[in-house]
Amino acid sequence: MSQKKKILIRIGSLRHGGAEKVLINFLKNLPENKYEIDLLINLYTGMYIKEVPSWVNLHYLLKGEMITTNKPNEIPVKAFRVLYQKMFLWFPWLLYRFVLKNKKYDVEIAAIHGMYKELLSSPQKDSKKIIWIQNDIFNLKEYTPDAIRQFFKFDKILVISNKLKEEMQKVAQSEKEKQAVIKIFNPIDKxxxxxxxxxxxxxxxxxxxxxxxxxxxxxxxxxxxxxxxxxxxxxxxxxxxxxxxxxxxxxxxxxxxxxxxxxxxxxxxxxxxxxxxxxxxxxxxxxxxxxxxxxxxxxxxxxxxxxxxxxxxxxxxxxxxxxxxxxxxxxxxxxxxxxxxxxxxxxxxxxxxxxxxxxxxxAELPFVLQKSVAHLQEIIDNL
CATH class of the missing domain: 3.40.50.2000 (Glycogen Phosphorylase B;)
Structure with a gap:
C-alpha cells in the first residue's frame, strides 16, 4: 500500500457561495484511501460545515458568525479577528506548530484566490502549491498586475474558464509559467x-x-x-x-x-x-x-x-x-x-x-462531477 498524500486545503469559511460548494463537491468525491486531507478555515461558520466528509480533518482559526455590517459593538470583534488572522500571516510557523500540530504536507491548496498570501507564506518550502481562481480576477480592482504576478509562484494555477486561462497565459513570462495554468471545470452533481x-x-x-x-x-x-x-x-x-x-x-x-x-x-x-x-x-x-x-x-x-x-x-x-x-x-x-x-x-x-x-x-457535458474530480486527482497525483 503506497503512502497517502498529505494535503492541506485553505478557505475563508464554508458559507453559501460558489467556491465553497465546489470544494465540498470535490471533498465528498475524493477517495479516502488515497489522501489524508486537512481543511483549514479562517472562520468556523457556514451551511456547508455539516457536509464536510468525516474523514477530512477540520481545523479553524476562529469560531463565530460572519460580520458583514459595521455596528459600533461589532468593530472590536472585527478588529480582533483581522489581527488574529494577520498574526498567522506574519508568523506562519505559529499556525503550523500550534494549529496544524507540525504536520508535514505534500500538497497545499488555496481553494480560493483570496488566500494566495497565506499559502505563499507557508514555512513548508518543499510542499507543492496549488491556487484555484474561482472568479474573473481581471475584473476585480484589488488584483493589480503585480498581485496577479504573485500567482505564478504556485506550482499549478487552476482556472474555471478558457477566458481566464487565456488572460493568465498572457501574463505568463515563460513557457513553464504558461504550462502551470490549467482549466478545470467546476463539478456539478447531475x-x-x-x-x-x-x-x-x-x-x-x-x-x-x-x-x-x-x-x-x-x-x-x-x-x-x-x-x-x-x-x-x-x-x-x-x-x-x-x-x-x-x-x-x-x-x-x-x-x-x-x-x-x-x-x-x-x-x-x-x-x-x-x-x-x-x-x-x-x-x-x-x-x-x-x-x-x-x-x-x-x-x-x-x-x-x-x-x-x-x-x-x-x-x-x-x-x-x-x-x-x-x-x-x-x-x-x-x-x-x-x-x-x-x-x-x-x-x-x-x-x-x-x-x-x-x-x-x-452532448458530452464536461462539468459532470466524476470528470472534474478525476481531473483534479490527476493534477494532484502528477505533482
Whole structure:
C-alpha cells in the first residue's frame, strides 16, 4: 500500500457561495484511501460545515458568525479577528506548530484566490502549491498586475474558464509559467440536480401554455435584470407573447420590482424571491435566460443544461465553454439589443428550440462531477 498524500486545503469559511460548494463537491468525491486531507478555515461558520466528509480533518482559526455590517459593538470583534488572522500571516510557523500540530504536507491548496498570501507564506518550502481562481480576477480592482504576478509562484494555477486561462497565459513570462495554468471545470452533481428538480411545488406562477423564460440569481446590477425587463416589454409590445420568472433576492430587488410596476408588466413577469431549491421551477420553464453584465463561472447554466433547457445568454466569462461556442444555446452580444435579438430568435422559431434540446441531450457535458474530480486527482497525483 503506497503512502497517502498529505494535503492541506485553505478557505475563508464554508458559507453559501460558489467556491465553497465546489470544494465540498470535490471533498465528498475524493477517495479516502488515497489522501489524508486537512481543511483549514479562517472562520468556523457556514451551511456547508455539516457536509464536510468525516474523514477530512477540520481545523479553524476562529469560531463565530460572519460580520458583514459595521455596528459600533461589532468593530472590536472585527478588529480582533483581522489581527488574529494577520498574526498567522506574519508568523506562519505559529499556525503550523500550534494549529496544524507540525504536520508535514505534500500538497497545499488555496481553494480560493483570496488566500494566495497565506499559502505563499507557508514555512513548508518543499510542499507543492496549488491556487484555484474561482472568479474573473481581471475584473476585480484589488488584483493589480503585480498581485496577479504573485500567482505564478504556485506550482499549478487552476482556472474555471478558457477566458481566464487565456488572460493568465498572457501574463505568463515563460513557457513553464504558461504550462502551470490549467482549466478545470467546476463539478456539478447531475444526480443531485435531477433529484431536486423532481420535488413537487405548488406555487409555480403560470398555468397556461405561453412560452416561459426563467432566470435565477442574486438580484444585483451585474445580473442585468433591468435590461431584461426593458427587452420583455419591447417584445410584448411587438406582440411576441411570453412570460418570465425571476428567482433570487438581493439589494436590487426593490428597484427591479419598482421597474416591473412602472412598465406595467406584473401579469407577465413574476419575482419569486429566494428559493432554497429553484430546480423544480427551472424544470417547468421552457427556456433559460441569462442577461448578466459579467460572471465568473455561471453554474446555473450548467444546471439548466442538465435539465435540457434551451438557453439564451449574454457573452460572459465561461459561457462559450458551457454552451460549446453556441452549439448548445444562443450566445448574444452583451447588450440590451443582444438580449432582445436572442429572445426574439428563440420565440419565433420552435424548431430552433427543439434543435437545441436534441443537441444538449446528446452532448458530452464536461462539468459532470466524476470528470472534474478525476481531473483534479490527476493534477494532484502528477505533482
Amino acid at each position: 444526480d443531485d440536480t435531477l433529484k431536486k428538480a423532481n420535488t413537487i411545488i405548488n406555487d409555480y406562477p403560470f398555468s397556461d401554455t405561453t412560452p416561459t423564460f426563467i432566470t435565477i440569481g442574486t438580484v444585483y446590477p451585474q445580473k442585468g435584470y433591468d435590461r431584461l425587463l426593458d427587452v420583455h416589454k419591447k417584445l410584448i409590445d411587438e406582440g411576441l407573447k411570453h412570460q418570465i420568472i425571476i428567482i433570487g433576492d438581493g439589494f436590487d430587488f426593490e428597484n427591479i420590482r419598482t421597474k416591473l410596476n412602472d412598465l406595467s408588466i406584473t401579469e407577465t413577469v413574476k419575482m419569486l424571491g429566494f428559493r432554497d431549491n429553484p430546480y423544480p421551477y427551472l424544470k417547468k420553464a421552457d427556456f433559460y435566460i441569462m442577461s448578466s453584465r459579467h460572471e465568473g463561472f455561471p453554474t446555473i447554466i450548467a444546471e439548466a443544461l442538465i435539465l435540457n433547457k434551451p438557453i439564451v445568454s449574454t457573452d460572459v466569462s465561461g459561457i462559450k465553454d458551457l454552451l460549446q461556442d453556441g452549439k448548445l444555446g444562443i450566445i448574444t452580444p452583451n447588450s440590451e439589443t443582444g438580449i432582445y435579438e436572442g429572445m426574439k430568435k428563440i420565440l419565433n422559431n420552435q424548431e430552433l428550440a427543439d434543435h437545441y434540446r436534441k443537441e444538449i441531450a446528446s
